[in-house]
Amino acid sequence: MTVPAQAKAKLAHDRRTSDETFITLLVVCVAIGLFIVASFFVPNFFQLLNMLNLVTNNWAIITLGVGVTFLLVSGHFDLSVGGIVALSGVLAVWLSQSVNGANALSTGLGLPYWLALIGAIGGALAVGGLNALFVVRFRIPSIIVTLGTMMLARGIAEVITQGSQRNTNLPDNFGLLGNMPLFGTSIRLPIVFMVILIVVAIFIEKKTVFGRLTYWIGTNSVASKLSGIDNDRHLTHLYLFSAAIAGTVGILLASEFKSGFSSRGTLMEFDALVIALLGGVAIAGGFGSVVGMFFGALSLAIVTSAATGLTLSPDWQFILKAIAVFLAIMTQTWARAQRNR
Amino acid sequence: MTDPQSNPVLSIETLTKDYPGVRAVDKVSFSIFRGTVHCLVGENGAGKSTLVKMLTGALQPTSGMMKVNGLTYAPSSPGNARKAGIATLFQELHVVDELSVQENLTLGMERSRFGFLMKSDLDDRVVRTLAAIEPTIDPSARVSTLSAAQKQIVEIARAASSGASIIIMDEPTAALSEREVERLFSVIRRLRETDVTVIYISHKLDEIFSLGDAVTVLRDGKHIATKPLSDVAGRAELIKMMIGRSVFQNHIQRPSVPQEAVLVAKGLTNHLLKDVSFHINRGEIVGFYGLVGAGKTEIARALFGADKVSGSISFNGHVVGRSPKASIVSGIALVPEERRTQGLFTSLSIRRNISVMNIRRLSARGIFRASGEKAAAIEYVRKLNIATDSIEKPAEKLSGGNQQKVVLSKCLFAAADLLLLDEPTRGVDVGAKTEIYDTIRRLADTGTSIAVFSSELEEVLGICDRVFLLFAGSLEAEITNGPDVDAAHILDVVNGGMRRVKK
Numbered sequence: 001m002t003v004p005a006q007a008k009a010k011l012a013h014d015r016r017t018s019d020e021t022f023i024t025l026l027v028v029c030v031a032i033g034l035f036i037v038a039s040f041f042v043p044n045f046f047q048l049l050n051m052l053n054l055v056t057n058n059w060a061i062i063t064l065g066v067g068v069t070f071l072l073v074s075g076h077f078d079l080s081v082g083g084i085v086a087l088s089g090v091l092a093v094w095l096s097q098s099v100n101g102a103n104a105l106s107t108g109l110g111l112p113y114w115l116a117l118i119g120a121i122g123g124a125l126a127v128g129g130l131n132a133l134f135v136v137r138f139r140i141p142s143i144i145v146t147l148g149t150m151m152l153a154r155g156i157a158e159v160i161t162q163g164s165q166r167n168t169n170l171p172d173n174f175g176l177l178g179n180m181p182l183f184g185t186s187i188r189l190p191i192v193f194m195v196i197l198i199v200v201a202i203f204i205e206k207k208t209v210f211g212r213l214t215y216w217i218g219t220n221s222v223a224s225k226l227s228g229i230d231n232d233r234h235l236t237h238l239y240l241f242s243a244a245i246a247g248t249v250g251i252l253l254a255s256e257f258k259s260g261f262s263s264r265g266t267l268m269e270f271d272a273l274v275i276a277l278l279g280g281v282a283i284a285g286g287f288g289s290v291v292g293m294f295f296g297a298l299s300l301a302i303v304t305s306a307a308t309g310l311t312l313s314p315d316w317q318f319i320l321k322a323i324a325v326f327l328a329i330m331t332q333t334w335a336r337a338q339r340n341r
Numbered sequence: 342m343t344d345p346q347s348n349p350v351l352s353i354e355t356l357t358k359d360y361p362g363v364r365a366v367d368k369v370s371f372s373i374f375r376g377t378v379h380c381l382v383g384e385n386g387a388g389k390s391t392l393v394k395m396l397t398g399a400l401q402p403t404s405g406m407m408k409v410n411g412l413t414y415a416p417s418s419p420g421n422a423r424k425a426g427i428a429t430l431f432q433e434l435h436v437v438d439e440l441s442v443q444e445n446l447t448l449g450m451e452r453s454r455f456g457f458l459m460k461s462d463l464d465d466r467v468v469r470t471l472a473a474i475e476p477t478i479d480p481s482a483r484v485s486t487l488s489a490a491q492k493q494i495v496e497i498a499r500a501a502s503s504g505a506s507i508i509i510m511d512e513p514t515a516a517l518s519e520r521e522v523e524r525l526f527s528v529i530r531r532l533r534e535t536d537v538t539v540i541y542i543s544h545k546l547d548e549i550f551s552l553g554d555a556v557t558v559l560r561d562g563k564h565i566a567t568k569p570l571s572d573v574a575g576r577a578e579l580i581k582m583m584i585g586r587s588v589f590q591n592h593i594q595r596p597s598v599p600q601e602a603v604l605v606a607k608g609l610t611n612h613l614l615k616d617v618s619f620h621i622n623r624g625e626i627v628g629f630y631g632l633v634g635a636g637k638t639e640i641a642r643a644l645f646g647a648d649k650v651s652g653s654i655s656f657n658g659h660v661v662g663r664s665p666k667a668s669i670v671s672g673i674a675l676v677p678e679e680r681r682t683q684g685l686f687t688s689l690s691i692r693r694n695i696s697v698m699n700i701r702r703l704s705a706r707g708i709f710r711a712s713g714e715k716a717a718a719i720e721y722v723r724k725l726n727i728a729t730d731s732i733e734k735p736a737e738k739l740s741g742g743n744q745q746k747v748v749l750s751k752c753l754f755a756a757a758d759l760l761l762l763d764e765p766t767r768g769v770d771v772g773a774k775t776e777i778y779d780t781i782r783r784l785a786d787t788g789t790s791i792a793v794f795s796s797e798l799e800e801v802l803g804i805c806d807r808v809f810l811l812f813a814g815s816l817e818a819e820i821t822n823g824p825d826v827d828a829a830h831i832l833d834v835v836n837g838g839m840r841r842v843k844k
Contacts, residue, residue, distance in 0.1 A: 011719050011732055018690070018733060207711075209704045216697055219686040226647060226677050226684070227697045227751065228669035286688060 023280040024292045026335055030328070031298040038306035045309055054301040056187070059194045060085070060249050060265075062297045064272040065279075066201045067242025069293045072276055074238055075218040075285025076142040080131060081246040081272055083153030084124045085265030088250030090157040090166065092120040093260030097169045105161070106168040113171045121247045127153045128243025132236040150269060157262040167259035178256030190252045197245070201290045214238070218285030274321065275300055278328045300324055349408075350375040350538050351396075351507060356405035358391050364562055365391040368405065371557050371567040375506075376536045378529060380549045380570070383559035384583055384798065389542055392559070393509055396540075397429050398422040409507075428500035429509045434492050438485040443467065445484055446499050470502035471495075474531045475524075490521030494528050501537060508532070509540045514548060515634065526552055544632050546576050546836045558582040580832045584798065594823065595782065595806060598624045603790050604759055606644065608652035613639050613814040617652070621759065621792060626785045628801035628822075629794045631811030631835045637794040638678050639814070641763045644668075644792070645675040656759065669698055674757035676748050678764050678794075680741070684748040687737035691729060692718040694736050694747050698755035721750035726776060742773025749777065753784075760784065763794045778804050802826060810834045 039046035055062070064081045071078045095116035097108020111119065127149050134145040160166075180189045205211040213234050216224040225231050254260050279296025281288025303324050304317055312320075349372035358366040366388045373379045383389050394400040396407070398416030407414045409425055416422040419429070436445050446467035468480050475494045484492060493513060500508050510529075514522045529539055529552060543549060549556060550570060556579070558565040565582050573579055602620040609617040613636050621627050629637045643650040646661065646668045654662040661671050668675075677683035686694050696703055696714040703713045718732040725746045729739065736747055745765065752760055762781070766774045781804055785791050795801050801808050802822060810818045810831060817839045820826065830838075 011722060011730075019735075207709060208707050209700055209709050210707060212693075212700070212709055215689070215693075216686060219689055220682070222683050223677075223686055224697070226645075226665055226675060228666040228755075229697070230664075230666050286686075 020287065020289060023287075023332060023335070024289055024295075026332070027278070027280050027292045027295045027299070030331070031295040031302065034299055034302045034306075038302055038309075042306045042309035045306065050305075054298060054305060056191050057305075058297055058301050059190050060253060061268060061271045061275060062294060063190075063194045063197055063249050064246055064268055065275050065293045065297060066197055066290055067238075067245040068269075068272040069276045069279070069281055069288060069290055070201070070205075070214055071142075071238050071242055072273075072281045072283065073218045073285060073288050074214045074235060075221065076135065076235065076238070077146055077273075078131065078239065078242045079143065079146040079269045079273070080127055080149040080153060081242060081249075082265040082267060082269035083150040083157075084127050084243055084246035085250040085253065085268055086157040086262055087127065087153040088120040088124045088247040089254030089264055090160050090250075090260035090262060091123045092116050092251050092254050093166045093170065093174075094160050095119045096171050096174065097166060098171075101169045105164065105166050108166070108169065113173060117251055120251050121244060123156075124243045124247025124250065125240055128240045129236075131243070132239040135239070136232040136235050146269075154262065154266075157260075161260060161262045163262060165259050165261040167257075170258060175255055175258045178252045178254070188256075190249075190256070193248070193252065198290060198294060205290055210234075210237075215286060218287070220286075271300075274325055277325065280332055296328070299328070348375055349373060350410060351414075351540075352408045353392075354406050354408070356392070356395065356407065357403045358388075358395060358400065359403045366395070366402075366559075367562040367564075369559070369562075369564040370405075371564060373507075373538060373540065374555070375538055376533055377554040378533055378539045378541055378552050380553040380556040381540060381542045381559070382544075382546070382549060382556060382579065382583060387559040387583075388562040389559055390511075391562075393429075393511060393540075393542065396422070396427060396509060423503070423505070426504060426506040427509065428503065428505035428507070429511070430493070430496055430500065430513055431511055434489070434496065436484050436492050436495055438483075440484060441480070442471070442478060442482050442484055442487070442495055443480040445495055446471065446480075446502060448499070467498065467502040471498045473535065474498055474501065474528050488521060490517050490524050493517070493525060497528060497532065501532060501535070505537070507538045507540065509542070511542045512544070512633075513541075514543065514545065522548070544836075546579060549579070550576070560585055576833060576836070576838070577829055580829045584828050584832065593782070595626070595785070598622050598806065604644070604654070604656045606640075606652065606654045609640065609643055609650045609654070610652055611639065611643070611648065611650045614643070614650065615813075615815040617814075617816045619809055619816060619819070621790050623790055624785050624788045625807065626781060626791045626793065626805050628805030628808040629792065629811060630798060630801045630808055630831065631796070633796060634813075635811040635835065636814040637796070637811060638763055640811075641675060641678075641761045641792070641794045644759075645673060645761055647675070669755055669757070672756075672758040673761065674698060674752035674755045674759075675761040676745075676752055676763060676765055678767075680744055680748055680768070684751075685736050685744055688735055690733045690735055691722065691727065691739075691747055692732040695721055695750045695754055698751050702754075702756075717754055721754060725750055725753075725780060740770070740773075742769040742777075745769050745777065746773065749780065757789070759790045759792070761792050761794070764796065765793060766795075766797075766800060798828065798831065802828070802831075812837050812839070 068078050068081060094108045095111045096113050097106065099107060099110040101107030130149050131146055134140045135142045177189055181187065182189060182192055213229055216229060217231050217234060221231055250265065253264055275297040276288065276293045277283060278299055279292035279294065281293060300321065303320055307316060307320050308314065352372040354370050355368045356366060357364065357368055369392065381389050391400065395402050398418045398421045414425055416425060437448065443464060447463055471478060471480060474497065478491055478494065484495065497508065513525065517525060532539060541553060553570045555567065555569050556573060557567040560583060601623045603623050604621040607618045617640060629640060631637055639648065642648040643662060644654060646664045653660065656671055656673060659671055661668055661673060681687060692714055695718045703710050722729060722732055727743050727746045729743065736744060739747065766777055769777065781791055793801060793805055805822050808820050808822055809816055810820065812835055817834050
């Protein structure tokens with residue numbers, strides 16, 4: 001009890017930034033650096049509208065990335081989000097299409113629009129519940145489970161759309177959610193949804209018990225269980241949240257294009273994974289942040305749009321992504337090793 | 342046969358191994374003779390495994406030397422040792438399940454030309470060796486169809502057919518049933534007839550008396566005695582040599598606690614435990630002592646609700662043992678056996694480690710109070726004297742003793758009324774050990790009940806008021822600790838001594 005106040009203050013204060021802050025800063029710097037470089041070489045790149053477009057064009061991936069990031073931090077994959085996007089979009093269309101269509105693809109269940117949306121979210125949650133069931137109850141590795149449910153969700157969407165798409169006989173207000181301009185600007189509702197989700201996710205991650213549990217479980221799931229954390233319950237919540245986010249994205253995209261398309265969201269699960277990794281989220285769990293994921297997404301968007309601006313054929317996009325992923329992961333590994341020497 | 346006394350196959354001369362701050366093996370000298378089973382005994386930490394590691398080349402001695410057949414032997418790697426004719430059999434099996442017995446025996450010794458296997462006399466030799474030591478094993482059988490003991494025999498045959506003249510066996514019976522042990526023993530005896538020397542390490546004194554020709558006793562890294570087992574007057578003498586006399590002076594008699602049972606366990610039974618019943622009083626320190634595999638960890642995990650058991654556990658009148666979460670809420674906390682894999686979040690800071698078991702105290706409506714967490718971390722770093730300059734240091738950067746203090750802080754912060762400590766000082770330096778013992782006593786004085794699960798007799802007798810002795814999953818005896826406690830009796834009981842009396 002005789003420890004001087006000075007020593008107490010010293011214990012609490014650490015001059016070193018934590019690894020987490022360090023990696024986040026690194027990711028932010030990479031994004032800014034890439035933007036500056038691109039501004040020099042690409043004509044018309046350094047414009048307010050372009051900066052805005054980098055974010056708004058990628059709202060779906062970034063939104064999905066929130067759920068994926070939380071699951072990765074807990075040490076688990078979610079590859080089903082792309083499939084859920086397709087399923088919930090197709091469900092929203094099919095459930096609300098009127099019953100008196102001219103052919104099978106233009107005939108739906110004729111439910112009121114709000115009920116169709118609940119049905120679509122319900123379908124998404126069912127897939128999320130299935131993920132949780134197999135991962136938590138049967139202890140099957142999440143990468144296998146969600147690979148399976150990804151195909152299952154898209155498969156159901158394919159059956160409902162007969163491998164094509166449904167875009168006729170829709171209620172009048174179907175296109176509202178995805179296209180509604182807000183504040184009299186070009187910013188649409190989905191963008192607002194993304195911004196609100198990110199703010200809420202950062203709050204959950206930093207300030208709530210829920211966020212803490214995610215890190216403890218991801219760091220050491222055996223120790224977390226022996227410390228009184230209900231791992232199974234928490235993972236179930238995470239899978240349901242990720243599925244609900246993906247379901248919402250599916251509904252918004254279906255509304256934007258006024259169609260239910262079974263191939264919508266293809267490869268989105270991988271893009272969400274890639275931006276999380278670019279943002280410094282550890283693939284083994286226990287480490288990473290939503291802010292990092294957001295700037296990871298920006299970096300990727302800058303690279304791909306700069307390439308397009310340089311009139312590089314879009315065929316090169318995948319190779320550019322591959323290079324970006326390798327570089328980002330090598331830099332992180334190297335930077336962290338340097339610090340911990 | 343020549344006079345064995347003139348012909349040691351292995352002699353060890355003033356062998357010493359120093360670790361920073363500890364002398365693990367201290368000027369040990371003795372000789373082992375050809376064609377004998379030589380047993381190595383001693384308590385945990387006596388220096389047996391360090392000695393064996395030097396024999397197999399896994400560790401280099403600080404000073405002293407070893408001779409094999411009169412020639413200087415200084416192995417720099419396990420491969421070196423094998424060339425000198427010394428093979429080691431570990432507790433874990435190293436056989437390939439998918440191959441046949443014969444293929445396993447010749448594994449790594451195949452002759453080939455241009456990458457194609459060649460038939461050689463090797464196959465005949467291994468088949469003959471196997472037939473000599475255990476004729477009932479079919480060389481063409483798939484290893485996956487064999488029992489654990491048979492697999493072990495295949496490993497022995499592999500060592501013998503590779504020309505090893507000395508085979509070291511470290512607790513080879515740990516995973517075997519009683520009948521399988523008998524089978525292994527007859528193999529070892531037949532091996533001895535073929536002039537192979539066996540160095541046999543075991544905690545089980547019965548095995549040593551039924552198998553050994555000679556025994557070497559180590560204690561605190563020092564050589565106590567080497568003599569033929571025929572000259573040892575029973576288990577009592579062996580135990581006496583193993584524990585010495587002046588070991589338990591650090592026991593501090595605590596004032597007796599009132600008989601107020603906080604925890605009552607009745608008839609705990611699972612795959613290992615057999616009808617274990619006991620109670621723990623308020624403010625009491627009880628010990629659970631037994632050999633590895635006696636059921637200590639199983640009892641600790643059962644009380645905490647980490648594993649399912651049949652039987653009943655009541656704590657302060659409520660039924661507990663359903664889940665760790667429920668146990669913590671009702672006031673029980675566990676310091677698990679494996680610190681790094683079960684207790685600690687190694688990559689997280691000290692601050693984030695200490696808070697985990699009492700989230701309720703640090704949160705309101707799901708919002709985490711970071712300031713409370715910080716205050717708690719500073720409080721426990723000071724209270725337990727954790728050596729760190731910052732509470733933000735990742736736990737993996739601390740020493741073993743300080744890591745254990747972090748795990749202990751975690752449990753203390755949970756404000757538990759019953760602390761279960763499984764091997765609380767394993768891999769902890771002497772200074773931190775004393776501090777942990779002081780913390781345990783201080784907690785008990787304030788009314789916390791504490792159960793210590795340990796395989797170190799010195800620890801149990803040093804801090805506990807009452808000690809439960811375990812053998813093979815059953816609670817054999819309960820003793821009240823005191824200055825006149827009979828350590829020899831305790832060692833006899835945990836080696837199954839009570840069973841013999843009953844028979």
